[in-house]
Amino acid sequence: MDAAAIARTRRSAERMAARPAARGRIRWDRLSRLALLVMLGVILLLYISPTKHWFEQSGTREAQREELARLNAENAQLKGKVRRLSNPGSLEQEARRLGMVRQGERSYVIENPPRR
Numbered sequence: 001m002d003a004a005a006i007a008r009t010r011r012s013a014e015r016m017a018a019r020p021a022a023r024g025r026i027r028w029d030r031l032s033r034l035a036l037l038v039m040l041g042v043i044l045l046l047y048i049s050p051t052k053h054w055f056e057q058s059g060t061r062e063a064q065r066e067e068l069a070r071l072n073a074e075n076a077q078l079k080g081k082v083r084r085l086s087n088p089g090s091l092e093q094e095a096r097r098l099g100m101v102r103q104g105e106r107s108y109v110i111e112n113p114p115r116r
């Protein structure tokens with residue numbers, strides 16, 4: 001190669017380096033990566049609400065189980081009380097405990113009983 005050809009090659013390389021990159025060229029590899037990241041972000045956003053609901057429901061489930069156990073115990077206690085009060089003797093005893101008297105009886109109230 002002669003000196004003129006080398007100089008022309010150098011000048012054309014300098015012009016190519018000085019010229020901005022071609023604007024019409026699309027970098028498909030970068031665009032596809034960006035699209036995949038956007039899709040991953042959208043999918044993650046769609047999973048946020050159901051996940052939050054799931055955690056809230058698991059917390060309320062435990063509270064409802066505890067309340068159910070408490071209500072079952074209270075129900076058993078009330079059923080026992082109904083059975084005891086179905087007996088006429090215990091019904092009268094409960095009424096007297098509440099301060100009731102039979103018709104025709106006198107009630108006496110002793111205030112401030114003496115202490116021993």
